[in-house]
Amino acid sequence: MVVRIRLSRFGNRHQTFYNIVVSQARYGSPCVHGLRLWLDWSSEACLPEGRQPSMKRNWADPKLVEVYRSARDSKPLEVIGTFNPYPQRPTNLSDEEARNARPYKDISLDKSRAKYWLGVGAQPSDTVWRILSLVRSEMG
């Protein structure tokens, strides 16, 4: 099963706010993970109690098979940061500075934890990949 680094939506309507989380993937590739899981689960050795093995084809992308449902906003393995997609206006600037100032987006991230999870094979989603690439130089 793949561990992913992805965003998880919080906040209210029109006030989106994301946690950057490390969690189990919702979809896996059938040939690698799904099959193995299927084998494991069919023996019912590693199934949580009362859980039926589920293996559905994702028709949006038929190559992927849903092997384990982990809801988008369910409790993740770890929260390693946040991302506020709404641009903020910089304040406390002089008139001159205010003319050239760019609006900014707030991100908070524990770089060492991100590095660790990448090291053990966690796969960042496209959005998180872009966020991580902003601090690529510092993460080494």
Add this chain to the structure above:
Amino acid sequence: MPRRIHSQIVPNSLLPCRSSSSPASSSGIAFSSPSCGLLHNLSYSRPFASPLPANSQTSRPFSSTQTAQTRLRQDMFAWLSSEGAEFKNHVPGSTNYISDVKARAKYPDMVLRGPSRPFPLNPNFVSESVLSEELRNEIYERVVVKKQSVRAVSVEMGVDMRRVAAVCRLVEMEKRWRQQGKPLALPYARAVHEMIPTTPLYEKPSDQRNNPHESINDLPVHRLTDAQIFYPVSESRHFTRVDASRVFSAAPATTREQDAKQAADPSEIVNNINRHSSSIETVGKGDEEQPILQSADVRIPHPYLIAHERRRMANPQEHRENRKAYEERLKEVEAAEEEHKRYARERRERRLTRVQPEDSRFEFRIKDVVVSKETTGPDGRGARAPGRRYGVPSSDRKKGQVKIPTKVEV
């Protein structure tokens, strides 16, 4: 013009009904002066308002019912035409309150100033004075042009520090509006300033200090002091404000040596805390850890004024030296404050990475946070860890949640 309601001309309700039995009509409310704005207009409302024949004895045009003139109403018009008439036009520079009527009758030429009570039946309502234009401009001049500190200007002018800051922002805004050619409600401002008590700008600085605009050294109420605590203390113990504040924050009592040190030089403790705010003791563990409540002497806005007053009472003759010592102390406080701000800013900047990608309209500010056992806590819900919490209900829609901003960022 008579007043219109729903495009119909209606008689003015302030106009007295001129029945033959009314004493108001016999007194004949004679407002012949053309400058008499309000009542001059009222006299015109009569022909519009009475299409009925004059003997119908009513001021209501579409009703044949007689309107009863109550005694109170008659009294009101009698008063309006006699002693109340002088309130119609204000005397510039003096208040136009109804409670001033006796003072006016006694000293007709006196200019009334200072706080007064506009409502005779509500003595708790005090009309506080506002800053005059000159004082306001002087504050702006000192802070923005002469670069004096808000703290120093606040003490010299007797105006609260928050008000000094607000004055600077508002005057700045006014200047910008003038620059942009926006219309200003100047006649309105002038008229209001003529009618309410204002704090003038005095020529001599000592006058300004002796007649402050407001109390500048008020102790802000702290949440911890809301509790009513019965704390038994032995009679022999010297229980001070410092001890009281420790009781409020449930900190252990100080030792005798510490007590003796405090009693020897009380102002030194205040100075130390202002200089090294990180040396304040804390109580509680983990997320509950918080600095102990400081005594009232430390929490007031201008603690060094107490030391100044102590020195003045000890050496009443040495004006110049006292003043010098005060200025030095003020400079020290300002420097410590500046240092504290600079340190906080640097620490914030150290944790922040700013990235401005070439192909983006935005700047990204990436804050370094720590996810560890210490920050997330044993249940994973620690407040110091990043991100919104799981399993903790959001109470933002609950009753009593304050959502309005508590500070202004400009």
